Amino acid sequence: MKTPETKPPPSLAPTAPARRSGLSARVAEELRRAILSGVVPIGGKLPSEAALTASHGVSRTVVREAIAELRADGLVEPRQGAGVFVTAIAAGPPQPFQSVDPMRLSSAIELLELRYAVEIEAAGLAALRRSPAQDEAIFEHCAVIERLMREGASTVEADFALHLTIADATNNMRFREFLEMLGEKAIPRRAVQRSESGEETPSDYLRQIQAEHRAIADAISRQEDEAAREAMRIHLKGGQMRYRKLLRKALDPTYQTSC
Amino acid sequence: MKTPETKPPPSLAPTAPARRSGLSARVAEELRRAILSGVVPIGGKLPSEAALTASHGVSRTVVREAIAELRADGLVEPRQGAGVFVTAIAAGPPQPFQSVDPMRLSSAIELLELRYAVEIEAAGLAALRRSPAQDEAIFEHCAVIERLMREGASTVEADFALHLTIADATNNMRFREFLEMLGEKAIPRRAVQRSESGEETPSDYLRQIQAEHRAIADAISRQEDEAAREAMRIHLKGGQMRYRKLLRKALDPTYQTSC
DNA sequence: ATGATGCAGTTGTCAGACAAGCTGTCAAGC
DNA sequence: GCTTGACAGCTTGTCTGACAACTGCATCAT
Known part of the structure; x- marks a missing residue:
């Protein structure tokens, strides 16, 4: 996997730009989107790791790491032997003042x-x-x-x-x-x-x-x-x-x- | 991505108890604690995956999945070749006015x-x-x-x-x-x-x-x-x-x- | 003193293997 | 007909080994 040629600063600054372009981050984002858009309903099961590996063209490790991210988000609950299920838990606490329509x-x-x-x-x-x-x-x-x-x-x-x-x-x-x-x-x-x-x-x-x-x-x-x-x-x-x-x-x- | 399997298991209820006793969840929790308690300072580097594998007695896969969880929490930022760094971002989106000590x-x-x-x-x-x-x-x-x-x-x-x-x-x-x-x-x-x-x-x-x-x-x-x-x-x-x-x-x- | 190079160590990804667990099916027993 | 147990197939959880890409530092050349 290639990253941009720019050399990062030697010490991490709080304002350092995030680099989240890894495969697992990408797969996690795609799965997150599928879940939040309702493609997989709450209580429904994600495709198996083997299926995700095939359909995303990545290794199983990447799929598992992506699922680990979703697990941390509280979006899924993996059950060994059964599958990875979408939970009823919403993603994180509500952000304040979210319902702002700038055009209104x-x-x-x-x-x-x-x-x-x-x-x-x-x-x-x-x-x-x-x-x-x-x-x-x-x-x-x-x-x-x-x-x-x-x-x-x-x-x-x-x-x-x-x-x-x-x-x-x-x-x-x-x-x-x-x-x-x-x-x-x-x-x-x-x-x-x-x-x-x-x-x-x-x-x-x-x-x-x-x-x-x-x-x-x-x-x-x-x-x-x-x-x-x-x-x-x-x-x-x-x-x-x-x-x-x-x-x-x-x-x-x-x-x-x-x- | 293929059509997800949406057959829910009959035993899944929204109130089903969470089963989070896997190794990666455990390691993630230990690392999370270390970060939040200040053992690893903000901007500091976690031990390498190899070191964590040894010190926690688990495989590298488990360590990587744990780190994937922390990444989703926004607690760490892995940098390929450099290490996994604790970010300045608190867990998740910042909750407003969290640092309230009622006794102060x-x-x-x-x-x-x-x-x-x-x-x-x-x-x-x-x-x-x-x-x-x-x-x-x-x-x-x-x-x-x-x-x-x-x-x-x-x-x-x-x-x-x-x-x-x-x-x-x-x-x-x-x-x-x-x-x-x-x-x-x-x-x-x-x-x-x-x-x-x-x-x-x-x-x-x-x-x-x-x-x-x-x-x-x-x-x-x-x-x-x-x-x-x-x-x-x-x-x-x-x-x-x-x-x-x-x-x-x-x-x-x-x-x-x-x- | 400065810049280039090499190397050790690090993370990212892949592949294979085995363990543990779940689900569905089928057969046996009541 | 219904219930229970066994089993096969599939799934997730973990381990291991390997290679690619990258970083940071030490060393060397100018």
């Missing part, structure tokens, strides 16, 4: 409201607890966003990084944990990026965003929690309005002409 | 802060969006809590139900979803119930709680979002103080005498 406006807005609840409070706590270094980092992120805006580049990631820095400044890791869990679901990147790269950013819009960011950073710097919360609320409300507009236009190109 | 005060408080962020905003949205029926339900829950308090019974569940009703009144299911996900982790029931059942509830404390609940319910009823948020903030801040006291006493029975 209300779905995304609902998640945004939840996220904003956390971010408003985070701003208040950040004002009370931030360290000087965290204070500085917040301003730095504001500057990065402003630069990206002037260049007409996408600010989605930089904006998110600012919010994460504010969450860090609460010195309660649960806030970052929450935002990381939720962040990618709350803003469908495709829609936003398409709109952002496709049009000129008005300079009054730039100034508005800058002013809002500055108001938040200043309130946090002054350690005024109420002002920080209010500044964040204004920013997010404005962002929500902007986001609604973006989404409406992305979903319905004729929307603006009808306004 | 700061751990619970951190989660409470996150929860309170959501609840404060929920109160504001509930004021804007509640239906008359939801309005009534909130008052009813207040009455239930008051009754339970007068009887000296535990109000933990009734209190949580009130907060869920407020979340429902936002008419954004994400708020309830969040609270349900987080609710049981945020208040360690053992500690709170022990303290609650063990002492007399002062009547001024009762009145304070009642007043706070009423202020929230009234603001929501009047559809004043800012007042609702502020009332909820006061209630939760007071509750946080009370909770800190409870926890400190539960952890250190001599705490009150030293105050």
